[in-house]
Amino acid sequence: xxxxxxxxxxxxxxxxxxxxxxxxxxxxxxxxxxxxxxxxxxxxxxxxxxxxxxxxxxxxxxxxxxxxxxxxxxxxxxxxxxxxxxxxxxxxxxxxxxxxxxxxxxxxxxxxxxxxxxxxxxx
Numbered sequence: 001x002x003x004x005x006x007x008x009x010x011x012x013x014x015x016x017x018x019x020x021x022x023x024x025x026x027x028x029x030x031x032x033x034x035x036x037x038x039x040x041x042x043x044x045x046x047x048x049x050x051x052x053x054x055x056x057x058x059x060x061x062x063x064x065x066x067x068x069x070x071x072x073x074x075x076x077x078x079x080x081x082x083x084x085x086x087x088x089x090x091x092x093x094x095x096x097x098x099x100x101x102x103x104x105x106x107x108x109x110x111x112x113x114x115x116x117x118x119x120x121x122x123x
Contacts, residue, residue, distance in 0.1 A: 003049075003110040004042045007103060011038045018095070026091040033095025036077040040070055041103035045110060052114055074100075 001009075015034050019027035044066050051059050078096065081087050 003106070004045050007038065007041055007045070007106055010106075011099060011103070022091070026088075029087045029091035030095040032081050032085070032087055033092045033097075034099045036074065036081075037096065037099040037103045040073065041107055044070070045107055048107075048111060049114065 011034050015027075015030055018030050022030070044063075047062060047066060048059060051062050081092060081096075082089055
């Protein structure tokens, strides 16, 4: 399975499990906390994978641009979720933080694996 598929499956499964434990009352906040980081992680991974396979010398510049775009997106996303949708802050922030960290860690592992495979082919 592709890394993006794994990220989606793991995120949805963990959200379902957390909703089963915490109850459906917090499910909405936890879902909102998951969706932003998940969409960004999948999008960033797909962009990085395609860029590395086609033009690896451009990956760093694209990742820096993606980082800047993510900062703007996440600031707006959190604002809209908390102020626009009036979600309860504690479950949303806990969920958002957990998925943000876990999905960025997953991206880092995928990038490491991609680079390692390239180094093996280089020798």
